[in-house]
Amino acid sequence: MEKIVEKFELYGKEYRLETGELAKQATGAVLVGQGDTTVLVTAVISNQEKDYDFFPLTVDYIEKMYAVGRIPGGYLKREARPSEKGTLTARMIDRPIRPGFAEGFKREVHVVATTLVADQVNPIDNICVMGASAALMLGDAPFDGPCACVRVARDIDTGDFICNPTYEEQANSDLDLIIAGTADYISMIEAGAKEISEEDMLAAMQFGQTAIAKFCEAQARFLDRCDIEKREWPVHQADPSIAERITPFAGEMSAALKDADKLARMGKVEELKERIKAEQFTEEERAAWGADIAAELKLLEKHAMRAMVIETGERADGRTPEEIRPLHIVPGYLPRVHGSGLFQRGQTQVLSIATLGMLNEWQRLDTIEPVEGKRYMHQYNFPPYCTGEVGRMGAPKRREVGHGALAERALIPVLPSEDEFPYAIRVVSEVLESNGSSSMASTCGSTLALMDAGVPIKAPVSGIAMGLIKEGDDVVILSDIQGIEDFLGDMDFKVTGTENGITALQMDNKARGLSVEILARALAQAKRGRAHILSAMLEQIAEPRPELSDYAPRIETIHIPVDKIRDVIGSGGKVVRGIQEETGASIDIQEDGTIHIAAVQGPAGEAAKKMILGIVKEPEVGEEYEGEVVGIKDFGAFVKLTPAKDGLLHISRVANGRVGKVEDVLNLGDVIKVKVLEVDEKTGKISLDRLDKPDAPAGSAPARRERDDSKPGRNNNRDRKPRRSHEA
Numbered sequence: 001m002e003k004i005v006e007k008f009e010l011y012g013k014e015y016r017l018e019t020g021e022l023a024k025q026a027t028g029a030v031l032v033g034q035g036d037t038t039v040l041v042t043a044v045i046s047n048q049e050k051d052y053d054f055f056p057l058t059v060d061y062i063e064k065m066y067a068v069g070r071i072p073g074g075y076l077k078r079e080a081r082p083s084e085k086g087t088l089t090a091r092m093i094d095r096p097i098r099p100g101f102a103e104g105f106k107r108e109v110h111v112v113a114t115t116l117v118a119d120q121v122n123p124i125d126n127i128c129v130m131g132a133s134a135a136l137m138l139g140d141a142p143f144d145g146p147c148a149c150v151r152v153a154r155d156i157d158t159g160d161f162i163c164n165p166t167y168e169e170q171a172n173s174d175l176d177l178i179i180a181g182t183a184d185y186i187s188m189i190e191a192g193a194k195e196i197s198e199e200d201m202l203a204a205m206q207f208g209q210t211a212i213a214k215f216c217e218a219q220a221r222f223l224d225r226c227d228i229e230k231r232e233w234p235v236h237q238a239d240p241s242i243a244e245r246i247t248p249f250a251g252e253m254s255a256a257l258k259d260a261d262k263l264a265r266m267g268k269v270e271e272l273k274e275r276i277k278a279e280q281f282t283e284e285e286r287a288a289w290g291a292d293i294a295a296e297l298k299l300l301e302k303h304a305m306r307a308m309v310i311e312t313g314e315r316a317d318g319r320t321p322e323e324i325r326p327l328h329i330v331p332g333y334l335p336r337v338h339g340s341g342l343f344q345r346g347q348t349q350v351l352s353i354a355t356l357g358m359l360n361e362w363q364r365l366d367t368i369e370p371v372e373g374k375r376y377m378h379q380y381n382f383p384p385y386c387t388g389e390v391g392r393m394g395a396p397k398r399r400e401v402g403h404g405a406l407a408e409r410a411l412i413p414v415l416p417s418e419d420e421f422p423y424a425i426r427v428v429s430e431v432l433e434s435n436g437s438s439s440m441a442s443t444c445g446s447t448l449a450l451m452d453a454g455v456p457i458k459a460p461v462s463g464i465a466m467g468l469i470k471e472g473d474d475v476v477i478l479s480d481i482q483g484i485e486d487f488l489g490d491m492d493f494k495v496t497g498t499e500n501g502i503t504a505l506q507m508d509n510k511a512r513g514l515s516v517e518i519l520a521r522a523l524a525q526a527k528r529g530r531a532h533i534l535s536a537m538l539e540q541i542a543e544p545r546p547e548l549s550d551y552a553p554r555i556e557t558i559h560i561p562v563d564k565i566r567d568v569i570g571s572g573g574k575v576v577r578g579i580q581e582e583t584g585a586s587i588d589i590q591e592d593g594t595i596h597i598a599a600v601q602g603p604a605g606e607a608a609k610k611m612i613l614g615i616v617k618e619p620e621v622g623e624e625y626e627g628e629v630v631g632i633k634d635f636g637a638f639v640k641l642t643p644a645k646d647g648l649l650h651i652s653r654v655a656n657g658r659v660g661k662v663e664d665v666l667n668l669g670d671v672i673k674v675k676v677l678e679v680d681e682k683t684g685k686i687s688l689d690r691l692d693k694p695d696a697p698a699g700s701a702p703a704r705r706e707r708d709d710s711k712p713g714r715n716n717n718r719d720r721k722p723r724r725s726h727e728a
Contacts, residue, residue, distance in 0.1 A: 006222035010214055011163035015127070017134055017222045028138030032131035034164060036119035041131030043139055046108035049236060053295040056108040057098055061090040061128065067118040068368045083367045087401045089113070089125040093132050096149060096180035096188040099510050100133075102142035104236045111135070118368040121166050126151045129180050134219055140231045144512070146223070147187065148215035149180035152208045154200075161207045167370055177201075177505075179208035183216045186519070187509045189493075192409040195459070195501035198523045206516050238292035245280040246296050253304040260317035262347050262435040262483065263388055273297045302488040309469045309476050316484055317346075322525060324464075324480045324532055331448045331541040338552040339455070339545075341448020345480065345533075347435035349386075352445030354427045354453040356552045358598050360588040361424040376415055377426045380404035380442055386434045403439035404429070407463075410443045410496035410504040411450070414458040421456060422555050422596050436482035437465040439506075443496050444537060453552065454545040461503055462534040463496035466522045470511045477522050479529045493519075495526040499534065553586070553598040554605055562593045564616040567644045575615070575643065583608040615643045619676050619686055629670045632662050639674050639688060647686035649674060657696030664700040 003020040016033045023029035026042040033039070050056055063086045065072045065079060072079055082090070093113060101109075113128040129149035136143045153165040153173035162169050170176060174194040181187040186209060193201065249272065256272050259265035277286055277293060286293065309315060319325070325346030334340040339354035364373040380403045384391030396404070407429060415425070427449055429442035440463035447461045467481035468491035478485055486492050490511035496504045507519075548554065560568065568589060569576050576587055585599040585608035595612060599605035619625070619641050627647075631638035636650040649672075654665045666672070678687040 004222070004225050006218070006225065008218045008221075010218065011211065013122070013164055015218070017130075017219065019134070019138060019226060026135070026139075027141070028135035030131045030134040030138065031116075032127050032134070033117075034127050035122040036117055037122040037124055037127070038115075038117040039124060039128055039131055040114045040116055041128055041135050042112050042114075043132065043135040043141070044110045045139055045141060045233065046110075048108075049106050049234070050108060051291045052106055053291045053298065055098065055101055055105060057094065057101070057111070058109070059090050059094040059097075059111045059132070060113070061086050061093065061125075062112065062114045063368050064115050065368065067115045068120065070368075073366060081395075083365065084401055084405070085365070085367045085369055087398050088405055089128065091398055091402050092125055092149070092178065092180075092188070092190065093128050095508050096129055096147055097132055097136065097143070099187055099512070100144040100147055100182075102144075102235045104238075105142050105233065106236045107233065109136075109141070115368060120370045121168075122164070123151065123167065123170075124368070126164065126178055126180075130215060130219060134222065137219075137223055138226060138228055140228055140233070142233050142235060144182065146216045146219040147180065147182045148212050148219060149178060149188070150208050150211045150215065152177040152179065152204045152211070154196075154204065161204060163207075163211045175200075175204060177204050177208060179205060179212065181209070181212055181509075183213040185509070185512050185514050186212075186507075186516070187514070189505055189507035191502075191505035192412065193502050193504065194413045195498055195503060197501050198520075198527060201502055201505070202516060202520050202523065205519060209516060238296065239289060242289060242292055242296045243299075246276060246293075246300050249276055249300060250304055250307075253300050254308055257301070257305055257308065257316045257484070258318070265316065265484075269301060273301075305484060305488050306469050306471060309478070310471050310474050313476070315478065317482065321476055322479045322528070324529055325482075327533065327536045329444075329448065329537055329540045331452045336549075336551050338549045339449045339451070339453025341445045341452055341541075343441050343445035343448060343537075344433075345437060345441055345444075346482065347433055348431075348438050348441050348482075349433035350429050350431050350438060350441040350445040352427055352429045352442060352449040354425065354446070354449035354455070356453060356455075356548070357424045357426070358553070358555070358586055358588050359418065359422055359424050359596055375418065375424045376408065376412060377424075378404050378408035378411070378442075378446060379426070379428045380407060380431070380439065381428065382431045382434065382438065386431045386438075403442065406439050406494065406496075406504060406506050407442040407446055410461055410463060411446055411457070413503045414461055414498060416456050416458070419557075422557050423455075423553075425450070425455065434483070436484075436486050437480060437494075439463070440465050440494055440496065443504075444533060448537065448541060451541050451544045454548040456544050459498035459500060460534060460537060461496055461498055462530045462537060463494060463504075464526050464529040464533060466493040466495065466526050466529075467491055468493070468509075468511065468514070468518070468522070470514075470518075475518060475521075477518075477525050479525055490514075491522075493522050493526070495523065495530065497527075497530055499531070551600065553600050554602060555596050555598045556605055556609060558595050558597070558609060558612065560593045560595060560612070560616045562591075564644075565589060565591075565593060567615050568595070568612055579608050579611050583611070587612075611643075617642050617645075619645055619647065619679065621676050621679060624673065624675050624691065626671060626673050629666050629668055629672065632666065632668060634662070637662050637666050639672065641674075641676075641686070645686065647674065647676065647688040649688040649690055653689050654693070655690075655696040655700075656693045658700070659696045660700045664697055665694065 006017045018031040027045045028043045111132050126149040133145045133147045137145050153162040154175040176192045178190040256268040328344040330342040333342040338356050362373045362375045427446045431438045443463035467478035467485045467489040469476045470490050493507040584604045588596040625641045627639040630640045638646045673691040674688040
């Protein structure tokens with residue numbers, strides 16, 4: 001294929017799509033760019049069909065440090081495991097393209113997005129979706145494209161929406177909405193917002209849907225110029241007799257699903273499935289059609305659950321579509337930790353724990369994004385036991401990273417600024433039981449933990465997961481979905497916010513035809529659900545605790561002149577280390593002279609503060625000090641007033657009366673009280689007077705010197721002979 005380049009401009013930004021030159025052995029390869037930011041997206045489709053009951057799609061996003069002109073850290077000096085941002089970007093590419101593949105397509109598909117240039121002006125993530133879509137369509141994949149993804153911001157000053165904003169434009173925005181789909185429907189939403197209204201969020205979605213259509217049009221123009229080889233990608237078709245034998249059990253499946261207890265329901269469903277397999281299929285058929293039988297049984301369960309909701313308005317656990325499961329809320333669940341909160345909704349239970357630390361304990365991010373780090377960290381853990389399963393514990397998986405990021409995004413808009421609350425904050429959400437909506441339970445639990453810790457958040461945040469059952473024109477929106485409604489439903493739509501507005505969104509859609517109108521209904525229903533949950537939370541803890549936990553560090557902030565920083569740090573950090581060792585406090589010194597002092601015990605912090613202020617203090621006339629004698633000369637003694645300042649106590653002021661030698665009254669190491677008499681404006685030299693002077697010891701006064709005429713040069717002038725003048 002010859003090199004094809006499609007350049008176009010949309011919403012004031014320059015874009016390009018290229019193919020035909022790089023990675024030509026891939027099924028499809030596209031170079032996609034915005035500004036100078038450039039990503040190579042490849043797609044490879046396996047030639048072999050897998051006997052799976054799911055679609056085997058893998059998406060990898062590879063951050064290359066050379067894209068920003070940096071050499072990776074570490075011993076190996078090469079990229080290692082993906083960063084959190086890299087993991088989230090891979091998920092963001094996967095989610096909108098996965099539902100676009102034909103049902104029954106079982107060939108492995110691998111999409112790889114490799115960053116080549118990151119210009120630090122234009123974000124990388126959202127354009128990767130357009131690249132993945134184009135690469136798949138170049139390979140003539142059975143894919144419902146083109147699809148695209150756009151980021152929508154809103155200018156704080158003008159209120160105008162911005163499509164694919166630069167990093168600078170994002171900084172002046174109260175909205176970060178990522179929306180993906182085709183020209184006809186929305187398939188994925190991810191958003192963070194500063195308490196914006198449902199109406200404004202819908203307006204942003206409509207703007208984003210229009211923008212997606214324009215990017216799909218540009219992508220179609222590019223594809224029309226390419227000589228795409230037509231390929232036959234067989235879509236697996238199961239033997240029709242499998243469905244014929246399983247479909248008659250729909251009534252029994254509906255009965256098995258009607259149980260509010262998750263494990264009991266799963267047991268009944270699995271028992272029925274095993275009985276159907278044993279009764280309806282021979283051993284040879286089970287061996288030959290294993291994946292097809294499993295897929296058809298799952299389809300039976302899906303149809304039974306959906307029919308129940310559509311036809312009766314009743315859900316598997318007996319709830320109505322808008323009904324929220326029973327709530328159990330306990331702030332301050334654990335002793336000694338800085339803050340904690342137990343949040344349980346039905347059979348989903350999360351324990352969130354907050355920990356406060358110094359600002360220098362923030363998380364540093366080693367990515368190609370122009371973000372150095374973050375002070376608020378939320379981590380989500382989903383161990384196997386929370387679903388009653390046996391499994392291997394290890395590093396967090398993509399799902400855990402994504403759920404943690406969502407709960408983190410939900411609370412960032414309500415956190416106090418560093419000036420208001422100079423702490424690094426870590427919240428860990430431990431999922432102890434799970435039956436759907438665990439990320440939203442984490443959001444609620446984190447709010448409880450932060451309030452219990454005494455973090456002065458601007459407003460409490462609650463969250464809810466919404467679902468959708470869509471059969472033709474019949475649409476039912478479900479509040480507070482449980483696991484079965486997530487797996488077998490059409491939508492997982494998570495909404496978090498305060499009483500004032502939305503702080504975060506996340507939506508994955510499996511059904512084609514999801515419109516903004518349906519999302520509007522879902523948002524309105526979610527608002528009512530959020531209000532119900534928030535009310536229950538506030539009954540248990542109405543506002544943040546007025547005081548921090550006794551076990552949390554107290555941080556006090558002081559400011560010193562920049563030219564005094566080196567005095568506080570000392571040579572090689574000797575001074576500041578000494579203060580920390582002596583007091584037990586932790587000290588964080590910023591380049592602008594801001595110093596944060598942290599100590600669990602108040603006296604330790606006060607002692608450290610006093611020592612620091614003493615170092616930077618400039619003595620003034622009239623001030624009194626108690627200082628150590630650190631030097632003795634013939635003309636007086638030097639007394640240490642502050643760690644960085646000494647003053648001179650003249651010999652005439654060390655005692656009452658005349659003193660012959662300073663050592664007769666003072667010794668090195670003596671601690672005496674002095675008063676500042678004078679500070680020389682030019683030299684900064686300080687003159688002191690001693691308070692509570694002792695009397696000079698007897699015999700200390702210097703003896704009067706008598707004239708000794710016997711010594712050379714001591715003759716009386718009267719005895720000298722007059723000099724004679726030299727004659728010319």
